[in-house]
Amino acid sequence: MALVGLVRVSTDKQNVDRQHDALDPICVKVFEEKVSGKLAVAERPGLSAALDYLREGDMLCVQEVDRLGRDTLTGLMTLAELFERGISVKVLEGVGAGEHKEMNLLLELALVLASERRRDIVKKTKDGLAAARARGRVGGRRPVMTEALTIQAVALREKGFTLRQIQPHLRIAEGANKGKNPSIGAISQALRQHDETTTEKAS
Numbered sequence: 001m002a003l004v005g006l007v008r009v010s011t012d013k014q015n016v017d018r019q020h021d022a023l024d025p026i027c028v029k030v031f032e033e034k035v036s037g038k039l040a041v042a043e044r045p046g047l048s049a050a051l052d053y054l055r056e057g058d059m060l061c062v063q064e065v066d067r068l069g070r071d072t073l074t075g076l077m078t079l080a081e082l083f084e085r086g087i088s089v090k091v092l093e094g095v096g097a098g099e100h101k102e103m104n105l106l107l108e109l110a111l112v113l114a115s116e117r118r119r120d121i122v123k124k125t126k127d128g129l130a131a132a133r134a135r136g137r138v139g140g141r142r143p144v145m146t147e148a149l150t151i152q153a154v155a156l157r158e159k160g161f162t163l164r165q166i167q168p169h170l171r172i173a174e175g176a177n178k179g180k181n182p183s184i185g186a187i188s189q190a191l192r193q194h195d196e197t198t199t200e201k202a203s
Contacts, residue, residue, distance in 0.1 A: 002058045003090065005030035006050050008037060008067045012183055019063045022092055027061055029053065036185040037070035041078060043163045043184055056086035064094040065110035075111040079103060144172055144182045145190035153187055154194055163187055 005023035007016050012034050023030050031053070033046025041047055047068075054060060060082060062068055068089075069075035080103065082089060088101045096110035145153070149170050156166045167181050182190075 002029070002055070003027045003061050004050055004054055004058055005061045006046060006067055007032040007063075008044075008046060009034050010036050010185060012177065019067070022063050023061055034183055034185070036188070037066060037068070038074065039185065039188060040074060041081075043188060045164055045184065047078070051081070054082075054085070054087050059088045059090050059099070061090040061092065063092050065091050065096040065107065066094075069111070072111045076103075076108070079107060079111075143190070144175075144177065144186045145170075146173070148173075149182065150190045150194055153191055157191060 003026055005027035007019040007023060007030055009016055009019075014034070016032060016034075020030065020032075031046040031050040033044055035044050035046075041051070050060060065075070068078055079089065079100075083102050088099060089107075090099045091097050091110075094110065095113055096107050098106075100107055149172075152170060153166050156169060161169075163184050166187055167184060170182050170187065172178055172180050172182060
């Protein structure tokens with residue numbers, strides 16, 4: 001049996017040391033990704049690579065359940081796939097801590113709480129930005145995905161490219177991350193906002 005780790009944070013700015021400190025000493029291999037936990041498995045390179053690597057009888061290890069996903073449905077589907085393949089899950093901390101070989105109420109509760117926590121963070125962030133705008137201040141970081149990058153991503157998507165295939169074609173033109181590829185999460189968010197804007201204009 002191989003113990004395989006998954007480290008996840010939502011953005012490039014977030015630190016992964018704490019998760020690596022917990023997983024590296026006990027896992028034969030640790031996969032890392034910096035994407036939103038609400039994305040589908042196919043849009044998460046670290047999780048996808050871990051799923052390809054794992055074999056029947058192995059165990060996937062995460063520090064907390066929300067590293068698997070912060071969307072309840074996506075998390076449940078990921079766990080269901082693992083258990084169907086004979087792969088167990090080890091959670092080191094928080095709700096759901098322990099080793100699991102099948103779905104149970106504790107895991108379901110942990111995923112629901114993770115999803116609710118994400119929604120609460122998003123709401124508070126939006127409320128804070130709205131309050132700042134009302135006082136004449138514009139909050140938040142400048143988006144990595146500029147209009148030019150978004151247009152490029154839209155064009156590539158229309159050609160059938162997946163998010164992971166689009167990513168290497170995009171380069172950040174300015175700022176601290178100049179020359180780097182935008183994260184999968186940033187590309188996904190920009191495309192989603194583009195679709196929403198297009199739908200609003202069409203209606």
